Structures are given as structure tokens and as C-alpha cells.
Amino acid sequence: MSELAVNATDLHKTYSMGKVPLHVLRGVSFSVKKGEFVCIVGASGSGKSTLLHLVGLVDKADKGRIFLDGTDIGKLPNRRRNRMRCGEVGFVFQFYHLLPELTVMENTLLPSMVDSSAVGWVGRRRHRRTQAAKLLERLGLGERLKHRPKELSGGERQRVAIARAMINSPGLLLADEPTGNLDSKTGGRILDLLRRFNQETGQTIVMVTHDSALASQADRVLHLLDGRLNG
Ligand SMILES: Nc1ncnc2c1ncn2[C@@H]1O[C@H](COP(=O)(O)OP(=O)(O)O)[C@@H](O)[C@H]1O
Numbered sequence: 001m002s003e004l005a006v007n008a009t010d011l012h013k014t015y016s017m018g019k020v021p022l023h024v025l026r027g028v029s030f031s032v033k034k035g036e037f038v039c040i041v042g043a044s045g046s047g048k049s050t051l052l053h054l055v056g057l058v059d060k061a062d063k064g065r066i067f068l069d070g071t072d073i074g075k076l077p078n079r080r081r082n083r084m085r086c087g088e089v090g091f092v093f094q095f096y097h098l099l100p101e102l103t104v105m106e107n108t109l110l111p112s113m114v115d116s117s118a119v120g121w122v123g124r125r126r127h128r129r130t131q132a133a134k135l136l137e138r139l140g141l142g143e144r145l146k147h148r149p150k151e152l153s154g155g156e157r158q159r160v161a162i163a164r165a166m167i168n169s170p171g172l173l174l175a176d177e178p179t180g181n182l183d184s185k186t187g188g189r190i191l192d193l194l195r196r197f198n199q200e201t202g203q204t205i206v207m208v209t210h211d212s213a214l215a216s217q218a219d220r221v222l223h224l225l226d227g228r229l230n231g
């Protein structure tokens with residue numbers, strides 16, 4: 001077991017569309033202790049989502065290493081990578097990315113379905129549903145379990161996305177501008193919720209945002225500028 005939830009060194013990422021390669025990350029290094037709430041602030045286009053996707057096993061770096069709870073994710077075979085992405089990391093996106101045809105309950109349960117083998121699934125399903133209902137209740141969505149995303153407000157949708165990210169109790173929660181699409185009052189509530197999860201369950205959180213005012217909620221703020229991170 002590592003003291004560090006995240007330890008990233010010398011990350012590079014270049015996109016090559018068209019003739020000019022875009023060197024977005026130019027040697028990013030940072031670490032996050034378990035239980036910390038860290039915020040990464042950077043202008044739009046500075047590479048925040050790119051960085052979070054590398055840490056969340058959504059994309060791979062061109063160079064550099066990332067350890068999640070002591071495991072070098074660059075060395076994982078695909079199956080373990082997938083299992084880690086669904087089980088040990090939770091991802092919250094700016095635009096929620098809920099599936100419109102699924103209910104609040106079904107959207108919340110999605111990662112727990114990906115994570116399960118067919119054997120024993122029926123038995124686990126009841127347990128998962130109880131867990132999901134508790135989590136949704138806690139997020140103030142207890143009366144919304146059978147609603148579909150289009151019947152919900154932006155703040156409610158983002159709370160469903162948070163429930164979905166938390167359903168497998170991941171050690172690490174990654175949030176990509178989770179309040180970027182919400183009015184400031186609703187956004188403030190979402191941030192309070194994240195902060196509360198962090199304080200009550202010791203969940204490690206890495207949030208990225210272009211809004212430095214939001215970062216005051218975090219234990220520590222890092223700035224992404226010219227492809228590098230500074231404290
Ligand atoms: N898949 C991709 N292909 C090519 N360019 C990309 C891709 N993803 C992001 N970019 C570019 O990389 C830069 C950083 O993008 P991104 O990480 O989304 O920034 P941020 O989240 O900070 O707004 C932007 O200029 C963006 O247009």
C-alpha cells in the first residue's frame with residue numbers, strides 16, 4: 001500500500017492533427033496523498049482534461065509514468081487496466097454523460113455492471129441496488145430513482161453522475177469541471193458534496209477547473225500552464 005493515491009512523473013502528451021503537432025503536456029509531475037482534495041486550475045485548452053484522462057486510465061501518455069496507489073498503470077495488461085478504471089477510479093464529467101434511456105438508478109449502477117462477471121451477478125445486483133439507493137438518497141435524489149435524465153435539472157444530473165462515479169467506492173475520484181455547466185449556486189452545492197465525501201470517507205479527489213475561485217475548496221491548488229504544473 002502506498003501513501004500516495006497518485007504519483008505522476010514527467011508526463012508528455014502530443015496530439016498530431018494536421019501538420020503542426022500540439023505538445024499539450026510537457027513534463028507534468030505531481031503527487032496526491034491519500035485523502036487529499038487537490039484542485040488543478042488551468043485556462044481552457046491548457047490540457048486539464050488530457051491530464052485527467054491519463055490519470056483515469058481513459059488515455060495513455062506518450063512518455064512518463066503514473067502510479068495509482070503504488071501500481072504502475074503503464075505496465076498493466078488491458079484487462080487489469082479496465083478493471084482498475086471501473087473499480088478503483090470514479091470519473092465525473094462536465095457534461096454528465098448519462099445515458100438518456102436509462103433511469104437514475106440504472107445510470108448509477110452502470111459501472112458496477114461492467115465490473116461484474118456473470119457468475120453471482122443476480123445475487124450481487126440486489127446488494128448493489130440497495131447501495132445505489134442509499135447513495136442517491138444521500139445525494140438528495142431519493143425521490144428520483146425512476147426518472148430519466150431529461151426529467152432532471154442540471155444539478156440533479158450532475159449528482160447522478162457523482163453517484164455513478166461513487167458506486168464502486170473508488171479510492172480516487174476524478175472530476176473534470178464538475179460545476180462548469182451549472183449556475184454558481186448549484187455548482188456550489190456540488191462542490192460542497194464533493195468536499196463532504198472527501199472529509200467523511202477520506203476519498204481522494206482530484207478536480208480540474210478553469211475557475212480559480214472554485215479551487216478555494218481544495219486542500220491544495222496546482223496550476224497547469226504551458227504544459228507544466230506548478231504549485
Ligand atoms: N483528441 C484530441 N486530438 C487533437 N487535439 C486534442 C485532442 N484532445 C484535446 N486536444 C487539444 O489539446 C488541447 C488541450 O485540450 P484539453 O485537455 O481538452 O484542455 P482543457 O481541458 O484544459 O480545456 C486543446 O488545444 C485541444 O484542442
Ligand SMILES: [Mg+2]
Nearest residue numbers: 048049050176
Ligand atoms: Mg477540459
